[in-house]
Amino acid sequence: MTTPSPTDAPVDMQEAVALLHAEGYTEDFNIVGTRVPCPKCGTEHAPSQLLVDRFFRFEGESDPADESIVFGVRCPSCGAKGVLVSPYGPDADPEVMQQLTLLTRNG
Structure with a gap:
């Protein structure tokens, strides 16, 4: 799993999604x-x-509700590349958080 250097890291969720789309992650994955x-x-x-x-x-600068995570993922069956976006932190759905933990441990 790669992460960008601090000089080219997206500054917000929209930039991250746009970057991944430009890299071919065009499908929309959801839990x-x-x-x-x-x-x-x-x-x-x-x-x-x-x-x-x-x-x-x-991470939200002033509001924890603004915390989000953006994944560039691939389907192990067909190889489709896509984006999975989710809130995280104290305001996130506990069931979704549990599934995200499984997802991040894989990478």
């Missing part, structure tokens, strides 16, 4: 319960099965 369906082939995977290539974490 649904305890699974992540591939938007291209439809195969449902456990978060720990996704291939995490890149990720960016953003």
Whole structure:
């Protein structure tokens, strides 16, 4: 898993998504319960099965509710590259946070 150097790191979630789209991560992945369906082939995977290539974490300067994480992921079945965006931190859904923990440990 690679992360950019501090000089080229995106400053916010929108920049991270735009950077990943420019790198070919064009599908929109989402956690649904305890699974992540591939938007291209439809195969449902456990978060720990996704291939995490890149990720960016953003912390709200004044509001913890602004914390988010952006992943550049690949489907292990068909190789589709896409983006998975989620809030994290104290205001995030505990079930989603548990799944994100599985996802980040994979990478």
